[in-house]
Amino acid sequence: xxxxxxxxxxxxxxxxxxxxxxxxxxxxxxxxxxxxxxxxxxxxxxxxxxxxxxxxxxxxxxxxxxxxxxxxxxxxxxxxxxxxxxxxxxxxxxxxxxxxxxxxxxxxxxxxxxxxxxxxxxxxxxxxxxxxxxxxxxxxxxxxxxxxxxxxxxxxxxx
Numbered sequence: 001x002x003x004x005x006x007x008x009x010x011x012x013x014x015x016x017x018x019x020x021x022x023x024x025x026x027x028x029x030x031x032x033x034x035x036x037x038x039x040x041x042x043x044x045x046x047x048x049x050x051x052x053x054x055x056x057x058x059x060x061x062x063x064x065x066x067x068x069x070x071x072x073x074x075x076x077x078x079x080x081x082x083x084x085x086x087x088x089x090x091x092x093x094x095x096x097x098x099x100x101x102x103x104x105x106x107x108x109x110x111x112x113x114x115x116x117x118x119x120x121x122x123x124x125x126x127x128x129x130x131x132x133x134x135x136x137x138x139x140x141x142x143x144x145x146x147x148x149x150x151x152x153x154x155x156x157x158x159x
Contacts, residue, residue, distance in 0.1 A: 002060045002061060002062045003058075003059075003060040004057065004058070004059050004060070004079070005057065005058045005059075006056065006057045007054075007055060007056050007057065019049045019050060019126060019138055020047060020048070020049045020141075021047070021048060021049070021083075021084045021137065021138060021141060022045055022046065022047050022048075022056065022082050022083045022084065023045070023046050023048060023083060023084060023085045023086070023087065023119075023122065024043040024044070024045045024046075024079075024080050024083045024085070024086040024087070025043065025044045025045075025046070025086070025087045025088075025115045025118065026040035026042075026043060026086065026087065026088035026089070027040075027041075027042055027043070027044050027115065028041045028042065030042070030044050030058065030115070031114060031115055031116075032112045032113065032114055032115060033087045033088060033089055033109050033111075033112070033113045033114075033115060033118060034089060034111060034112050035088060035089060036088060036089060036090040036091065037076065037086065037088040037090065037091040037092070037095050037106065038072065038073060038076070038091070038092055038095060040061065040076065040088065041060065041061055041062060042058060042059060042060040042061060043057075043058070043059045043076070043079060043080065043086070044057075044058055044115060045057040045058070045059070045080075045083060046115075046119060048119060048122065048123060049123075049126065050123055050126045050127045051123070053119045053123065059079040061075070061076065073094065073095055073098060076095075077095075077098055077099060077102065077104070080099070080102075080104055081102075083104055084103065084104065084105060084134075084137035084138075084140075084141065085104060085105040085106070085107050085122075085137070086099065086104055086105075086106055086107065087107045087108075087109055087113075087115075087118050088106065088107070088108065088109070089108065089109060089110070089111045089112075089113075090108060091106045091108060103137065103140055105133045105134075105137065122134075126138075
C-alpha cells in the first residue's frame with residue numbers, strides 16, 4: 001500500500017435503522033469501477049445506507065501487474081477490513097476464496113461502471129429488500145437489528 005486517506009468527520013457510522021455499511025470500489029479515477037481486483041491501483045471506500053453515501057477512505061496501491069503473484073492480495077484484503085463488498089471489473093478465484101471468509105462479497109460489474117451508479121443500485125436494493133448476501137452482511141454488521149421487533153412488541157407495538 002502506498003497511501004491511505006481517511007475522512008474522519010464526514011458522517012456517522014451509526015444510524016437509527018442500523019443499515020450503515022462500507023463498500024469498496026476498485027478504481028483508477030475514483031469515478032468508475034475500472035480495475036481488476038488483483039491489479040487495482042486504488043479502492044474508494046464508501047459508507048452508505050438506504051439514503052446517503054459518503055466517501056470515507058481511499059487506499060492507493062500504485063500500478064500492479066496481473067502476474068498471478070498472490071502476495072499482493074493480502075494488503076488489498078487487509079485494506080478492505082470492515083467492508084461488506086468490493087466492486088471490481090474482474091477477480092480471480094483465489095481472491096474470492098480469501099475475501100468470502102472475511103465477510104466481503106466480491107461483485108463483478110461491467111467495465112467502467114460509474115461508482116455513483118453502483119451505489120444507487122445498492123441503495124435501491126437496500127430499500128426494496130436486500131438479496132441474501134446483502135441481508136446477511138447487514139445482519140452480521142448489526143446483530144441487534146434482528147431483535148428490534150421483539151423490543152417493539154415488548155413496548156406494546158402491534159400491527
